[in-house]
Amino acid sequence: MMRVHKLAKRTVLILCTLVLTSCGVPEKSKDVLEASQMRxxxxxxxxxxxxxxxxxxxxxxxxxxxxxxKDKRFWIEYNGVVELGIDASKLMIEVNNTDVKIYLPAAKILDHEVDPKSLTEDAFIVEDGSAKVTAQDESIAFAEAEQNMLDTAMQDTSLMKSARDRVKMLLEGYVMNLGKYLNIEYKIEWIDLPAESDSIDSIVPPVETP
Incomplete structure (x- = not known):
């Protein structure tokens, strides 16, 4: 059975230092909301x-x-982590006075890692009467398990939605807080960019067999 635990990786603290030469709405609000800052x-x-x-x-x-x-049967138990988010380089914004359009990419797997501390001697369980297990067998089983972990994450639409919603929440908070500071009432329109069609095979390379 696979168990998943979600945890926010970082708490974002945004400190904005602005020098205002006049009060009221700036002539060009697009100079305030910068794509680089939002990325x-x-x-x-x-x-x-x-x-x-x-x-x-x-x-x-x-x-x-x-x-x-004889058949060969064994199990490997391990812990792993998958990082979800968006490709920030594809985030785009358009600002027209107080109207803000944010083009947001779909969530994706950004990184993954298996905890090496979880791969102890006790993590490898060989069935009684099994044929001898080789290092190559363990490598193949580990790669298949890692692939399964990534497939599970990619197919979990609720996880992907949560990751994307987290990005939206932080960006919206930044825009609204900045608008409040500048006495500007921004209106945000979210535009979904299509999901990438990259195969999961590009994330986990295949294991070569002799």
């Missing part, structure tokens, strides 16, 4: 999902002969 915020809006996973490896008739052949 920096989006880069910090990363959500971590923690997984506890068990990978099972099975291979039939790998040793012996005739009726005395």
């Amino acid at each position: 920096a915020i989006a880069e910090l809006a990363v959500m971590e999902c923690y997984y506890n996973n068990v990978a099972k490896f099975e291979e039939e008739d790998v040793s012996g002969f005739l009726f005395w052949k």
Whole structure:
């Protein structure tokens, strides 16, 4: 069974130092809301999902002969983390006076890692009577488990939505707080950019077999 724990990675603290030469609404509010600043915020809006996973490896008739052949069966239990967010470089904004359009990319997997501390001797469980397990077997099982972890994260629409909503919340808070400071009532329109079609294979390279 795979267990997932969601945790916000960072708390974003935005300090804005502004020098105002006049009161009221600036002539060009687009000079205040900068895409580079908003991209920096989006880069910090990363959500971590923690997984506890068990990978099972099975291979039939790998040793012996005739009726005395042995199968190979073992399990690997490990912990992993997947980072979700958006590609901040694709975030775009358009400002027309007080109207703000924010073009927001879909959420995606930004990074992943298996906790090496979880891969102890006790994490590898070989079934009684199993054929001998090789290091290559363990590598293949580990890669398949890692792939399964990423597939699970990619297919979890609620997780992806939560990651994207976190970005929207931080960006909206930045725009509204800045508007309040400048006495500008910004109106935000969110425009969804299409999801990327990159394959999960580009994230996890295949394991070469001899």
